[in-house]
Amino acid sequence: MQRGCPPRARMAKVLADLPHLAHAFRRVDSAQPKPQPFSPPEVAGPARPTRHVWLLSYVVEGSVLVFTVLTAAAIALYPGGTFWNHARRGHSFWHNFLCDLLQTPTMNGSANALGAQLATFGMLALVCAMVAFVGLVPSLLGEARHMTRQVRSIVMMACGLTACVPLLPSDRFGALHAAAVFVAGIPVSLALLALVSTLLRQPEIARWLRVLSVILCLTVFSSLALYAAEVVFDAPLLRVVPTLARVANLTLIAWLIGLARVARARNELTATH
DSSP, X not given: OOOOOOHHHHHHHHHHHHHHHHXXXXXXXXXXXXXXXXXXXXXXXXXXXXXXXXXXXXXXXXHHHHHHHHXXXXXXXXXXXXXXXXXXXXXXXXXXXXXXXXXXXXXXXXXXXXXXXXXXXXXXXXXXXXXXXXXXXXXXXXXXXXXXXXXXXXXXXXXXXXXXXXXXXXTTOHHHHHXXXXXXXXHHHHHHHHHHHHHTTOTTSOHHHHHHHHHHHHHHHHHHHHHHXXXXXXXXXXXXXXXXXXXXXXXXXXXXXXXXXXXXXXXXXXXXX
């Protein structure tokens, strides 16, 4: 009977076959599909920005409502006096500035403590509406969202400067009040120009909101320019300035409410898709 190979010969043969076996295992391992990294499934549902914009839109509308009610009460309590007629009794809707409601005593010498407080809180409520409006800017810019940071910064600057206006009434801080109105008007105009120029390029914006945007720009720019001429160049203050300012105030109220509803509608539409 033929005997097998010696142990040393068998060991040498196994060692010689090891490279071939390793190569074969590598080929088998590379042929098998590798496991993919785990990624959690996406969960459908409304995102946080949608709830955020929904809340801010109602804050804007609520703050505007507070401003309207408090300002109407301050107008009813205003004793009288305009820049051109100090002896006038009662409030002149077209010849009194909104800031005249902050005076105590008023230009005809009457006390106006309660009315001035109501007007102060009303104007601060309007500033709160502007602050909440900052959160709606991305929803309103549409395809121009790359401008969000710049527009937000300008609006926040305008809010901070506008808050100084009711805190510096003209009867006690004449020069500072005039400076606050003029300086606050600069970022307000820049932010308004950026937003309106973007809104007018969006075909889905309603026609009435486009008209309000144009009216707001014209009245704000013209009243600010005429007011600056009186403050900086000591030009006579024209009677049309408070009229333009009043139209700008009324237009701003409707404009803020309209844009708040546009932002809310856009986010509700996004949440349903």
